[in-house]
Amino acid sequence: MFAKGQTVAQLMEQLAPKHYAVEGDRIGLQLGTLSKPITKVLVALDVTDAVVDEAIEAGANLIIAHHAIIFRPLAKIDTSTPAGRLYEKLIKHDIAVYIAHTNLDVTDGGINDWMADMLGIAAEGRTSLEEVHTDKLYKLVVFVPETHGELVQQALWNAGAGAIGNYDSCSFVIEGTGTFRPGANTDPFIGKQGKLEQVKEVRIETVVPHSIHRAAVQAMLKAHPYEEVAYDLYPIDLKGRSFGLGRVGKLEQPTTMGELVERVKAAFEVPYVRVVGDLNAPVKKLAVLGGSGAKYVRAASFAGADVLVTGDIDYHTAHDALADGMMIIDPGHNVEKIMKQRVADWLAARLAERKSTTEVVASSLSTEPFQFV
Structure with missing residues (x-):
């Protein structure tokens, strides 16, 4: 099954999160739509006329590039200009363009x-x-029955929570008693509808970076046995990890x-x-x-x-x-061409994990504008 364009974009944002980009950088979808199945992706440094021809010949309907094709808001698209002709060719052949620029420079493994x-x-x-982005930190507090405390802890750590400096798996656990009364239309893991319950529970506290806080919460909810989970997530005034150029x-x-x-x-x-x-x-x-x-x-x-x-x-x-x-x-600037094969290999591996039949190839063209004579 071919991956949807939104899925490909989400995977790229795992490699190069958008919030790592320098302010004002033109990244993400620049032309076309991601609301379609992607049969083949072409990864390129630049989107030139020759690269678009390469995409057409290869049957690619998405180009992932490092350098943007639209740098400022467009007042018009004049198809008699080189840029206008490029946009026209991409639209006629239903080829979308997605850009990962300074976010791909900044990210780990970029x-x-x-x-x-x-x-x-x-x-x-x-x-x-040069620092570009600092991850905000949150404190995640969750209440778990004693029988499942270690399971929930491990799920949080596996999701990337609990890292402080060069230490990982950091948390604090307090034992206590939780009380609740299951109401109508509930299916409690412990207890019965209408009956007040007292359960030995543990309060787990850990640190979660903003960049993974949604994934950490989802991992915690999946591992937690209760259908209604009591937890808190709040920002703390500590500096998280910095990312830069x-x-x-x-x-x-x-x-x-x-x-x-x-x-x-x-x-x-x-x-x-x-x-x-x-x-x-x-x-x-x-x-x-x-x-x-x-x-x-x-x-x-x-x-x-x-x-x-x-x-x-x-x-x-x-x-x-x-x-x-x-x-x-x-x-020269063109050494950034090293991103083509590396991004293509990374994205192909992630799509293969999802059993997707979408192909990913690196552009074979050189977009170096200079000749050395």
């Missing part, structure tokens, strides 16, 4: 983590360059600038890079940021990085970096 992994930044101690951390193996340049070229399959700095200089700590990273050079320096690997560095930023003793490797 573009910036993939770049960091490929260049050998150690996972331990790895942090972001870029990554910075120590290299698993220190290297030199020259060796790192060759590593970057091989990892991202680029023939040339632009380099700011001494090729013989040692490199112990590295920062990466997919896309345009000129405005993050100072953040990388402040984080103690020896080198920043990012795209679209301008002349004056390069001079400022040299003056500050900061080295840069610019392999």
Whole structure:
């Protein structure tokens, strides 16, 4: 059975939650409808005329891309313009376009983590360059019969509740007595209609991040034996986990600038890079940021990085970096192409778990606008 478009979008939002996006970023459905079965998904970096032709030839009716096709509100769609013709072709062939941009950069296991992994930044101690989102925390309190306390606790932990810093499975349990009287039209797990009951119960308290609070509550309700569950969920004034753009951390193996340049070229399959700095200089700590990273050079320096690997560095930023003793490797904006196969593989695996027959393929086209001559 083919997955509905809404299902595909929901799965993508598991990988790259919308609330991780930078404010004002154009993400989500940009053209077409998700209220239809999706036969095939094409994952691309950019939605160009050639990519749309590729989708048509492949029989794809949904394109998931990293870069938006609509950046600002449209006053009109003029089909005599390149953009208008692109929209017209997509609509005529009933191809929807869904965008995952900065939310895919920020998320765990997204573009910036993939770049960091490929260049050998150690996972331990790895942090972001600029905070974008901090998960709000809630306290979840639920009352459970003693016989089911551990079952409900485990369900909450499996859903991601109970994490405090580097500790997991955190909770507090108090024993007590619960009272209730089942009314008419009830089917009580314990007790009888019209009779006051006193039951040995436990009060379980745990911390739940906003990003998973709905899933945690659903897991708790599913594991709980009562048909009417007594629980509270309220915000607490504690800072949760932060998510951000870029990554910075120590290299698993220190290297030199020259060796790192060759590593970057091989990892991202680029023939040339632009380099700011001494090729013989040692490199112990590295920062990466997919896309345009000129405005993050100072953040990388402040984080103690020896080198920043990012795209679209301008002349004056390069001079400022040299003056500050900061080295840069610019392999271009197009290195974000690494998202194509990785997103396609992740989404295909999630759809397979649902027994869906929707296919997912990565675009085979290069959308690099520059030639190297």
